[in-house]
Amino acid sequence: MLLGVETEEAIHSKIKSIASNVKFFTDDSSILIDSLRVREDRLSFVLLDGTEERRLDEMLKETPGLAIEKNGLNYTVHLTAEEKSQTIEFAINQAVETIRNRLDQFGLAEPTVARQGEENILVELPGIKTAEDEQRARELIAKAAHLQLMAVDNRRQDQVYRMSDAEAASYGNVIFPDARNPQQKHLVQAIPILDGSMLTDARVAFDQNNQPVINFSLNSQGARIFGDFTGKNVGNHLAIVLDDKVYSAPVIRERIGGGSGQISGAFSIQEAHDLAIALRSGALLAPVKLLEKRSIGPSLGADSVKASLTALILGFAAVVVFMVVYYGLVGVIANIALISNLFIIISVMALFGATLTLPGMAGIVLTVGMAVDANVIINERIRELLRAGASIRKAVEQGYANALSAILDANITTLIAAVVLYSYGTGPIKGFAVTISIGILASMLTAILGTHGVYDFLMNRIEKSKNLPLWFGMKKG
Amino acid sequence: MQIFSKDKTYPFMNVSPYFLVLSLLLMVASLFLLGTRGLNYGIDFSGGTLIQVKYDKPVSLDVIRQSIAQDPLFRDASVTKFGSDEEVVIRFSGSTESVEEDAGDVALRVLQNTGEFEIRRVDMVGPKVGAELREKGVMALVVSIIAILAYIAYRFEWRFGIAAVVALIHDISIVVGALVLFRVDINLDILAALLTILGYSLNDTIIVFDRIRESTKESKTLDLKEVINYSVSQTLSRTLLTSLTTFFVVLTLFSFGGEIIHGFGFTLLVGILVGTYSSIFVASPTLQWLRFDVKGYKNKEAEKEKRRLEKEKMRAQYERGVV
Numbered sequence: 001m002l003l004g005v006e007t008e009e010a011i012h013s014k015i016k017s018i019a020s021n022v023k024f025f026t027d028d029s030s031i032l033i034d035s036l037r038v039r040e041d042r043l044s045f046v047l048l049d050g051t052e053e054r055r056l057d058e059m060l061k062e063t064p065g066l067a068i069e070k071n072g073l074n075y076t077v078h079l080t081a082e083e084k085s086q087t088i089e090f091a092i093n094q095a096v097e098t099i100r101n102r103l104d105q106f107g108l109a110e111p112t113v114a115r116q117g118e119e120n121i122l123v124e125l126p127g128i129k130t131a132e133d134e135q136r137a138r139e140l141i142a143k144a145a146h147l148q149l150m151a152v153d154n155r156r157q158d159q160v161y162r163m164s165d166a167e168a169a170s171y172g173n174v175i176f177p178d179a180r181n182p183q184q185k186h187l188v189q190a191i192p193i194l195d196g197s198m199l200t201d202a203r204v205a206f207d208q209n210n211q212p213v214i215n216f217s218l219n220s221q222g223a224r225i226f227g228d229f230t231g232k233n234v235g236n237h238l239a240i241v242l243d244d245k246v247y248s249a250p251v252i253r254e255r256i257g258g259g260s261g262q263i264s265g266a267f268s269i270q271e272a273h274d275l276a277i278a279l280r281s282g283a284l285l286a287p288v289k290l291l292e293k294r295s296i297g298p299s300l301g302a303d304s305v306k307a308s309l310t311a312l313i314l315g316f317a318a319v320v321v322f323m324v325v326y327y328g329l330v331g332v333i334a335n336i337a338l339i340s341n342l343f344i345i346i347s348v349m350a351l352f353g354a355t356l357t358l359p360g361m362a363g364i365v366l367t368v369g370m371a372v373d374a375n376v377i378i379n380e381r382i383r384e385l386l387r388a389g390a391s392i393r394k395a396v397e398q399g400y401a402n403a404l405s406a407i408l409d410a411n412i413t414t415l416i417a418a419v420v421l422y423s424y425g426t427g428p429i430k431g432f433a434v435t436i437s438i439g440i441l442a443s444m445l446t447a448i449l450g451t452h453g454v455y456d457f458l459m460n461r462i463e464k465s466k467n468l469p470l471w472f473g474m475k476k477g
Numbered sequence: 478m479q480i481f482s483k484d485k486t487y488p489f490m491n492v493s494p495y496f497l498v499l500s501l502l503l504m505v506a507s508l509f510l511l512g513t514r515g516l517n518y519g520i521d522f523s524g525g526t527l528i529q530v531k532y533d534k535p536v537s538l539d540v541i542r543q544s545i546a547q548d549p550l551f552r553d554a555s556v557t558k559f560g561s562d563e564e565v566v567i568r569f570s571g572s573t574e575s576v577e578e579d580a581g582d583v584a585l586r587v588l589q590n591t592g593e594f595e596i597r598r599v600d601m602v603g604p605k606v607g608a609e610l611r612e613k614g615v616m617a618l619v620v621s622i623i624a625i626l627a628y629i630a631y632r633f634e635w636r637f638g639i640a641a642v643v644a645l646i647h648d649i650s651i652v653v654g655a656l657v658l659f660r661v662d663i664n665l666d667i668l669a670a671l672l673t674i675l676g677y678s679l680n681d682t683i684i685v686f687d688r689i690r691e692s693t694k695e696s697k698t699l700d701l702k703e704v705i706n707y708s709v710s711q712t713l714s715r716t717l718l719t720s721l722t723t724f725f726v727v728l729t730l731f732s733f734g735g736e737i738i739h740g741f742g743f744t745l746l747v748g749i750l751v752g753t754y755s756s757i758f759v760a761s762p763t764l765q766w767l768r769f770d771v772k773g774y775k776n777k778e779a780e781k782e783k784r785r786l787e788k789e790k791m792r793a794q795y796e797r798g799v800v
Binding site: 002003004131138139142288289292294308310314318326362365366369370372377384410412414418420432 | 572573576579581582596598599600601602605606609613617620621624628629632665666669672673676677679683684687690691712714715718719722725726727728730732733734745
């Protein structure tokens with residue numbers, strides 16, 4: 001699965017959280033501002049009291065990466081280009097981390113989550129067995145898990161059903177549907193009191209009706225903001241908003257210190273469990289979208305691998321038989337090299353946890369071909385020298401020496417092509433490049449060094465028997 | 478066992494003009510096909526979605542077509558049988574961006590009244606990714622060809638490098654022509670097969686070139702034609718043996734590997750045939766066409782050898798403390 005990160009969203013939510021800070025700061029130090037708005041990648045507000053200008057400017061300067069435009073007391077704040085690219089970078093890395101965390105906690109075998117290219121994320125889930133698991137994993141990945149605590153606009157809440165989104169925005173509000181009943185709407189202030197970035201923990205628990213709920217706790221800064229707000233707003237409603245849906249909007253009865261809260265209702269135990277994972281591992285700063293997906297059902301995977309593997313083994317067996325028929329006992333030596341070569345490729349691939357794909361199989365075909373080739377070249381050279389009347393020992397030594405440059409050049413050129421492919425290729429093509437690189441190194445090892453050793457070992461016997469047809473498969477005479 | 482007589486030198490270069498004409502004709506035909514009919518890009522490179530569904534009994538394609546017409550996602554879908562009567566493949570150019578509900582889920586929903594089935598494969602490639610894959614694939618081909626050219630020019634001579642690349646381009650274009658002719662879907666696995674052919678044909682060519690290099694140094698004749706005839710004949714048994722064995726492996730893969738591997742196996746089969754042919758009849762004649770200078774190369778190599786010996790002598794003297 002290849003995911004793309006919606007980076008504009010990351011900028012937008014960064015600006016929004018700066019807006020929350022501005023609001024908290026001005027409320028806290030009784031600076032009067034009005035019309036605080038966030039529009040795409042900028043935020044604007046009006047300072048009402050000109051004498052507070054210095055204090056406000058200082059506060060804004062403390063936040064790094066802000067570009068501030070002032071028109072009298074009208075402020076427009078946006079991010080500098082550098083800060084923007086940093087935010088995007090951070091959002092992508094954070095998305096990789098977050099998704100990895102979530103999948104780890106979900107308990108899947110060997111999930112891979114890796115950054116690919118500029119703003120893409122590669123997710124591989126080889127451990128998925130059923131369609132339901134796959135669905136759950138996808139929901140877990142995509143869940144923004146963006147928790148916001150927001151103030152309900154009590155004055156205008158009654159008019160919410162007659163209000164358009166644009167009208168709500170003009171009051172600095174947004175309309176969110178209820179999680180349990182989507183028909184029901186809530187009008188809340190667009191700038192949240194605090195968001196999930198201040199969350200330290202989230203756990204599944206059960207309320208007095210034995211319904212699953214999620215208890216969360218906030219860090220010290222979050223607890224302070226939450227305490228302050230609840231203290232000042234006793235009697236008002238507080239909306240607990242998760243991924244733009246209002247889960248509950250209880251009345252604040254008293255100041256809530258200690259920094260813990262509860263999200264209740266509207267989910268099953270499994271949903272609560274997945275949601276708690278998502279909340280614990282943090283919100284996705286930017287939503288992800290699906291760019292590419294390849295999934296093979298377990299039955300098809302097994303079928304096709306079995307079929308092509310059978311075919312490969314059949315072909316391989318034919319080659320092995322042919323080598324013995326054509327080269328006699330020397331062919332057996334070549335076959336030992338071939339088989340060890342195949343074992344090396346497979347074990348190294350297993351070591352890297354590579355899965356056998358079509359391109360991987362292509363790589364094996366190519367390297368087996370090249371390994372056969374190396375042996376054929378050597379044996380042909382030896383035969384040539386034997387025919388020219390060289391002694392057996394000399395023919396073998398000289399044959400290897402003559403064959404070496406051809407084998408080396410052929411293998412190195414292919415290795416160069418493999419390296420280029422690895423650096424330009426993606427996914428399966430990279431796998432292909434890795435397979436042939438391993439295969440080429442293994443075949444040079446087995447064909448040049450391995451078989452040579454076997455020859456040396458058998459040399460005395462070969463010299464004694466002098467039976468060229470038996471050993472080298474040559475015609476008599 | 479022995480198939481080819483070793484001592485015979487076949488007069489390849491005498492017939493090479495005819496094969497040159499044949500090669501040119503094939504290449505022109507391939508380019509013509511490529512220009513008129515164009516490559517049949519599969520979803521990997523064009524973007525889109527492929528869903529493979531397996532039913533528990535034979536199914537009518539019309540029923541499936543009607544069912545998927547409910548959802549606009551399947552606007553331009555084509556539905557075809559895949560291997561057997563129970564299995565179908567639905568292909569369309571659209572794709573879904575949502576991670577939570579993807580094209581496979583949509584298919585599950587719209588097909589629910591068509592019988593008992595299982596979705597065996599969902600491949601979805603977004604339009605942006607498709608273009609990127611295409612770009613990178615071509616880039617990889619071009620860069621690897623340049624790198625190979627440089628290596629061969631360094632190890633042999635620049636003419637060998639160019640001749641090898643000419644043979645490569647010859648092979649790739651003819652195989653691509655065959656892919657167009659038989660309307661094979663060009664996907665990532667076909668690209669991998671093309672790359673395999675590239676490696677394979679290169680291997681073949683270099684083995685022959687290695688012999689030419691060796692014969693140039695050792696033989697008494699200065700006639701390139703004779704050197705080439707001799708070298709190609711000497712390596713002929715190796716060339717054909719290796720090709721034959723690899724051809725076996727690929728043939729079994731093609732015949733028994735199942736529907737999913739068909740295009741891949743086909744590409745390799747054609748590639749091995751063309752690659753073997755080109756290393757005998759294209760690469761070496763190109764060398765002559767580029768006016769490879771046997772005498773010049775011989776002298777250069779002799780010069781190199783002389784320098785090496787001198788160096789060795791000096792080193793020996795140095796070690797003995799004479800200098």
